[in-house]
Amino acid sequence: MSTDKIITLKVNGSAVKFIAPAHRTLLEALRHEGFVEIKCGCEKGDCGACAVLLDGEPVDSCLTLAWHADGHEVTTIKGLGSPENPDPLQKAFIETGGAQCGYCTPGMIIAAKALLKENPEPSLEDIKRGLSGNLCRCTGYTRIFEAVQVAAEELRREGDVA
């Protein structure tokens, strides 16, 4: 019954075009297009595994319709950095052991990116609250919080140099 529509958006800077019915979530649509770095956990806003930046703002892609992203820009974890040139957050997650199975990591780093943009000097409490929409079943969170602190310091140092 549902009418299909052509959706055009930018993902990590490249144009992506697909056809979707109204009830297709951005999560389903982008994973189908090969952006499997976006993870699917709960599909109800609880776990944050599906988090992406939509025009720079963090959203759960499972609670976003593909239609609502039409004409907008999406950034996934891959858009933040590459193995050769990682984002300070990506580097810190690797170095501190903030990623174990890695399933929560893309969403964690997206949420952490949004946190550090707003608050470059977060306290431990700020980090806990900033990541409260992301669940991890492996790490016990300690290393994740540490990774965000390490990345925040790194970013502040970069800021001082620039």
Added chain:
Amino acid sequence: MLPPFELSQPQTLPEALRALAEDGGQPLAGGTNLFPDLRSGREKGDQFVSLALVEGLRYIKHTEQRITLGSGTTMSDIVHDPKMETAAPALAAAAKIFAGTMVRTAATIGGNVCCGSPSADTVPPLLTLAADVTLSSASGERTVPLDEFYTDYKKTVMKPDELLTSVSWAPPAPGSAHLFYKLARRKGDAITVTGVSVMIAADAGKCTTARVALGSVAPTVFRAHEAEDLLVGQALTPDLIEQAAKAAAHQCSPIDDIRATADYRLQTAHALTRRLITQAWKQVA
């Protein structure tokens, strides 16, 4: 997977109101309530009217007489507006601890007020601001005090062809205290077990304004009018505050659920009301 539905994407308010009246669709704002509910089957519906592209629904306006939020204002918009700290301190506090980062980007104040959930966190602070809501339909517009908006669990006076277009209130009196406390299983991204908001103002040692609202302890969020009546015109003593807290608890009719028992909700409603009024009185007296 969401169940299939039709979605119209009007760009102006008249178009949206026409779509509601003629096609009988249901409004869709941030979807943070609707999508989980559709997916679980708690909510049915195959016809939605998206408010995302409707012009003029997402704004915050401050004037000397009135603060107005368009219904499309998100929780992040509220958090990012520094003026909200004085225009509605308890609402600013509620928005800060609302859900998690990603949900706050999408969740709108219109959706929070209209979902009618007893645990909707912006409602106790809005009730203690004595906020009004503006409802629009193809045949006109009306303004209703938020205190008269809810009729029962998830039931409101809103008609199916109406949209909530804005929420507004008069700025709090200078020197007043506007507080919110959310009791939940954890500090971030949790559903409220007991929510309390108070607004207290004083002049010459007497309480001039007393508003108390409680969430998650009855079928709807409500104003504890009996408690308020005990306080207005009085110098607040610990005894009087205890009486008011008792009166507020008396108005509760909580339920047991997975988050807490009814008894725990009743006791915390009592204790938190007492604590918040005491704290507010210390600030203003």
